[in-house]
Amino acid sequence: MADKLYFTGTTHVAGGANGYARSTNGIVDIALPQPHPAAENLFAAAWSACFIGALELAAGQRKVALPATPEIDTTIDLLMRDGGFVLRARLDIQVPGIEPDVARELIDVAHSICPYSKAVAGNIDIELNLV
Structure with missing residues:
Protein backbone atom coordinates (compact mmCIF):
# COMPACT_ATOMS: atom_id res chain seq x y z
CA MET A 1 0.00 0.00 0.00
CA PRO A 35 21.54 27.42 17.88
CA HIS A 36 21.06 26.34 21.51
CA PRO A 37 18.88 26.31 23.53
CA ALA A 38 16.51 27.16 20.67
CA ALA A 39 16.91 23.75 19.02
CA GLU A 40 16.07 21.86 22.21
CA ASN A 41 13.07 24.10 22.92
CA LEU A 42 11.73 23.71 19.39
CA PHE A 43 12.16 19.93 19.53
CA ALA A 44 10.40 19.82 22.91
CA ALA A 45 7.48 21.86 21.56
CA ALA A 46 7.12 19.76 18.42
CA TRP A 47 7.34 16.44 20.27
CA SER A 48 4.85 17.59 22.93
CA ALA A 49 2.32 18.73 20.34
CA CYS A 50 2.62 15.44 18.47
CA PHE A 51 2.38 13.43 21.69
CA ILE A 52 -0.85 15.20 22.71
CA GLY A 53 -2.34 14.25 19.34
CA ALA A 54 -1.23 10.66 19.89
CA LEU A 55 -2.80 10.67 23.38
CA GLU A 56 -6.09 11.89 21.94
CA LEU A 57 -5.94 9.21 19.23
CA ALA A 58 -5.16 6.49 21.80
CA ALA A 59 -8.09 7.64 23.95
CA GLY A 60 -10.42 7.58 20.95
CA GLN A 61 -9.28 4.09 19.97
CA ARG A 62 -10.03 2.87 23.50
CA LYS A 63 -13.33 4.77 23.79
CA VAL A 64 -11.96 6.85 26.68
CA ALA A 65 -13.48 10.33 26.89
CA LEU A 66 -10.89 12.92 27.87
CA PRO A 67 -12.64 15.49 30.11
CA ALA A 68 -9.79 17.98 29.51
CA THR A 69 -6.97 18.41 27.03
CA PRO A 70 -3.74 16.69 28.09
CA GLU A 71 -0.75 18.92 28.84
CA ILE A 72 2.95 18.12 28.66
CA ASP A 73 6.10 19.73 30.01
CA THR A 74 8.93 18.34 27.90
CA THR A 75 12.56 18.79 28.84
CA ILE A 76 15.27 18.11 26.27
CA ASP A 77 18.82 17.98 27.64
CA LEU A 78 21.89 18.29 25.45
CA LEU A 79 24.68 16.22 26.99
CA MET A 80 28.28 15.35 26.25
CA ARG A 81 28.71 11.58 26.46
CA ASP A 82 31.70 9.53 25.37
CA GLY A 83 33.16 12.48 23.48
CA GLY A 84 29.98 13.29 21.52
CA PHE A 85 26.73 15.18 21.90
CA VAL A 86 23.55 13.29 22.78
CA LEU A 87 20.03 14.20 23.79
CA ARG A 88 17.94 13.08 26.75
CA ALA A 89 14.21 13.66 27.14
CA ARG A 90 11.73 13.84 29.99
CA LEU A 91 8.02 14.24 29.28
CA ASP A 92 5.91 15.15 32.32
CA ILE A 93 2.40 14.36 31.13
CA GLN A 94 -0.90 15.48 32.65
CA VAL A 95 -4.08 13.65 31.67
CA PRO A 96 -6.65 15.43 33.87
CA GLY A 97 -9.78 13.65 34.99
CA ILE A 98 -8.57 10.16 34.04
CA GLU A 99 -7.73 7.39 36.50
CA PRO A 100 -3.94 6.97 36.81
CA ASP A 101 -3.87 3.39 35.50
CA VAL A 102 -5.91 4.37 32.42
CA ALA A 103 -3.78 7.50 31.90
CA ARG A 104 -0.59 5.40 32.11
CA GLU A 105 -1.96 3.00 29.49
CA LEU A 106 -2.85 5.92 27.20
CA ILE A 107 0.65 7.36 27.63
CA ASP A 108 2.26 4.03 26.71
CA VAL A 109 0.03 3.64 23.66
CA ALA A 110 0.63 7.26 22.62
CA HIS A 111 4.38 6.67 22.84
CA SER A 112 4.01 3.78 20.38
CA ILE A 113 1.88 5.96 18.02
CA CYS A 114 3.72 9.31 18.10
CA PRO A 115 6.09 9.71 15.11
CA TYR A 116 8.53 11.74 17.23
CA SER A 117 8.67 8.97 19.84
CA LYS A 118 9.26 6.45 17.07
CA ALA A 119 12.00 8.60 15.53
CA VAL A 120 14.03 8.73 18.75
CA ALA A 121 13.26 5.23 20.07
CA GLY A 122 16.49 3.51 21.04
CA ASN A 123 18.51 6.61 20.17
CA ILE A 124 18.05 8.75 23.30
CA ASP A 125 17.13 8.21 26.93
CA ILE A 126 13.41 8.92 27.39
CA GLU A 127 11.49 9.27 30.64
CA LEU A 128 7.67 9.38 30.48
CA ASN A 129 6.10 10.61 33.72
CA LEU A 130 2.42 10.80 34.60
CA VAL A 131 2.08 13.89 36.77
Whole structure:
Protein backbone atom coordinates (compact mmCIF):
# COMPACT_ATOMS: atom_id res chain seq x y z
CA MET A 1 0.00 0.00 0.00
CA ALA A 2 1.31 3.47 -0.84
CA ASP A 3 2.03 6.01 1.87
CA LYS A 4 -0.76 8.49 2.57
CA LEU A 5 0.62 11.98 3.14
CA TYR A 6 -1.17 13.87 5.92
CA PHE A 7 0.97 16.97 6.31
CA THR A 8 4.27 18.48 5.24
CA GLY A 9 6.03 21.13 7.28
CA THR A 10 8.79 23.19 5.70
CA THR A 11 10.83 25.71 7.67
CA HIS A 12 13.71 27.88 6.49
CA VAL A 13 16.42 28.46 9.08
CA ALA A 14 19.29 30.95 8.96
CA GLY A 15 22.09 30.96 11.51
CA GLY A 16 24.25 33.64 13.04
CA ALA A 17 23.55 36.60 15.27
CA ASN A 18 20.46 37.47 13.18
CA GLY A 19 19.34 33.87 12.79
CA TYR A 20 15.69 32.92 12.44
CA ALA A 21 13.29 30.10 11.66
CA ARG A 22 10.26 30.73 9.44
CA SER A 23 7.81 28.13 8.25
CA THR A 24 6.32 28.44 4.78
CA ASN A 25 2.81 28.52 6.27
CA GLY A 26 3.70 31.35 8.68
CA ILE A 27 2.97 29.42 11.88
CA VAL A 28 6.63 29.52 12.96
CA ASP A 29 8.49 32.82 12.81
CA ILE A 30 11.06 33.16 15.56
CA ALA A 31 14.49 34.65 16.11
CA LEU A 32 17.35 32.19 16.58
CA PRO A 33 20.34 34.26 17.64
CA GLN A 34 22.08 31.07 18.76
CA PRO A 35 21.54 27.42 17.88
CA HIS A 36 21.06 26.34 21.51
CA PRO A 37 18.88 26.31 23.53
CA ALA A 38 16.51 27.16 20.67
CA ALA A 39 16.91 23.75 19.02
CA GLU A 40 16.07 21.86 22.21
CA ASN A 41 13.07 24.10 22.92
CA LEU A 42 11.73 23.71 19.39
CA PHE A 43 12.16 19.93 19.53
CA ALA A 44 10.40 19.82 22.91
CA ALA A 45 7.48 21.86 21.56
CA ALA A 46 7.12 19.76 18.42
CA TRP A 47 7.34 16.44 20.27
CA SER A 48 4.85 17.59 22.93
CA ALA A 49 2.32 18.73 20.34
CA CYS A 50 2.62 15.44 18.47
CA PHE A 51 2.38 13.43 21.69
CA ILE A 52 -0.85 15.20 22.71
CA GLY A 53 -2.34 14.25 19.34
CA ALA A 54 -1.23 10.66 19.89
CA LEU A 55 -2.80 10.67 23.38
CA GLU A 56 -6.09 11.89 21.94
CA LEU A 57 -5.94 9.21 19.23
CA ALA A 58 -5.16 6.49 21.80
CA ALA A 59 -8.09 7.64 23.95
CA GLY A 60 -10.42 7.58 20.95
CA GLN A 61 -9.28 4.09 19.97
CA ARG A 62 -10.03 2.87 23.50
CA LYS A 63 -13.33 4.77 23.79
CA VAL A 64 -11.96 6.85 26.68
CA ALA A 65 -13.48 10.33 26.89
CA LEU A 66 -10.89 12.92 27.87
CA PRO A 67 -12.64 15.49 30.11
CA ALA A 68 -9.79 17.98 29.51
CA THR A 69 -6.97 18.41 27.03
CA PRO A 70 -3.74 16.69 28.09
CA GLU A 71 -0.75 18.92 28.84
CA ILE A 72 2.95 18.12 28.66
CA ASP A 73 6.10 19.73 30.01
CA THR A 74 8.93 18.34 27.90
CA THR A 75 12.56 18.79 28.84
CA ILE A 76 15.27 18.11 26.27
CA ASP A 77 18.82 17.98 27.64
CA LEU A 78 21.89 18.29 25.45
CA LEU A 79 24.68 16.22 26.99
CA MET A 80 28.28 15.35 26.25
CA ARG A 81 28.71 11.58 26.46
CA ASP A 82 31.70 9.53 25.37
CA GLY A 83 33.16 12.48 23.48
CA GLY A 84 29.98 13.29 21.52
CA PHE A 85 26.73 15.18 21.90
CA VAL A 86 23.55 13.29 22.78
CA LEU A 87 20.03 14.20 23.79
CA ARG A 88 17.94 13.08 26.75
CA ALA A 89 14.21 13.66 27.14
CA ARG A 90 11.73 13.84 29.99
CA LEU A 91 8.02 14.24 29.28
CA ASP A 92 5.91 15.15 32.32
CA ILE A 93 2.40 14.36 31.13
CA GLN A 94 -0.90 15.48 32.65
CA VAL A 95 -4.08 13.65 31.67
CA PRO A 96 -6.65 15.43 33.87
CA GLY A 97 -9.78 13.65 34.99
CA ILE A 98 -8.57 10.16 34.04
CA GLU A 99 -7.73 7.39 36.50
CA PRO A 100 -3.94 6.97 36.81
CA ASP A 101 -3.87 3.39 35.50
CA VAL A 102 -5.91 4.37 32.42
CA ALA A 103 -3.78 7.50 31.90
CA ARG A 104 -0.59 5.40 32.11
CA GLU A 105 -1.96 3.00 29.49
CA LEU A 106 -2.85 5.92 27.20
CA ILE A 107 0.65 7.36 27.63
CA ASP A 108 2.26 4.03 26.71
CA VAL A 109 0.03 3.64 23.66
CA ALA A 110 0.63 7.26 22.62
CA HIS A 111 4.38 6.67 22.84
CA SER A 112 4.01 3.78 20.38
CA ILE A 113 1.88 5.96 18.02
CA CYS A 114 3.72 9.31 18.10
CA PRO A 115 6.09 9.71 15.11
CA TYR A 116 8.53 11.74 17.23
CA SER A 117 8.67 8.97 19.84
CA LYS A 118 9.26 6.45 17.07
CA ALA A 119 12.00 8.60 15.53
CA VAL A 120 14.03 8.73 18.75
CA ALA A 121 13.26 5.23 20.07
CA GLY A 122 16.49 3.51 21.04
CA ASN A 123 18.51 6.61 20.17
CA ILE A 124 18.05 8.75 23.30
CA ASP A 125 17.13 8.21 26.93
CA ILE A 126 13.41 8.92 27.39
CA GLU A 127 11.49 9.27 30.64
CA LEU A 128 7.67 9.38 30.48
CA ASN A 129 6.10 10.61 33.72
CA LEU A 130 2.42 10.80 34.60
CA VAL A 131 2.08 13.89 36.77
